[in-house]
Amino acid sequence: MSSLKVDNITGRGSTGFTGSVKSEGGNTTTDLQQGLAKVWVNYLTASTFVNNDSFNVASITDEGAGQAFHNFTNAMANAVYSYVGMCNEVSAGASLTAKSTSGCRQFSYTGTPSAADTTENSTVVNGDLA
Numbered sequence: 001m002s003s004l005k006v007d008n009i010t011g012r013g014s015t016g017f018t019g020s021v022k023s024e025g026g027n028t029t030t031d032l033q034q035g036l037a038k039v040w041v042n043y044l045t046a047s048t049f050v051n052n053d054s055f056n057v058a059s060i061t062d063e064g065a066g067q068a069f070h071n072f073t074n075a076m077a078n079a080v081y082s083y084v085g086m087c088n089e090v091s092a093g094a095s096l097t098a099k100s101t102s103g104c105r106q107f108s109y110t111g112t113p114s115a116a117d118t119t120e121n122s123t124v125v126n127g128d129l130a
Contacts, residue, residue: 081127
C-alpha cells in the first residue's frame with residue numbers, strides 16, 4: 001500500500017476541495033466539508049467567562065446567571081444548523097435557546113431549574129459556514 005503525505009490539498013473551481021472518506025465501519029462515506037465541526041468551545045463560568053479552548057469563537061458574552069452567548073468568528077451560512085451544549089454540574093443541565101448566523105446562546109441551570117453559572121461548559125456547532 002502507498003502513502004500520500006501533503007501539507008495542503010486545494011480543489012479546483014469555485015467549490016474547493018470536496019473529498020470523502022470511508023466511515024469507521026467502512027460501510028459508508030463521509031464528506032469532509034460537511035462532517036467537520038464548524039464551532040466548538042470549552043469555557044468556565046463563575047463571575048467571568050474563561051475560554052479554555054475553542055475553534056471559530058470570537059468571544060463569549062455573559063448574559064446573566066447561567067446564560068452565555070457564543071459569538072462566532074466566521075458566520076454560518078444560515079441559522080438552520082445543529083448545535084449541542086452541556087455543563088458538568090451535578091443535577092444541572094444546559095439548553096441552547098437562541099441562534100443566528102453569527103452566534104448562539106447557551107443557558108445553564110440547576111436541577112430546580114433555575115439559572116446558574118456552572119463550572120465547565122461545552123458547545124459544538126455543525127452546519128455550513130457562509
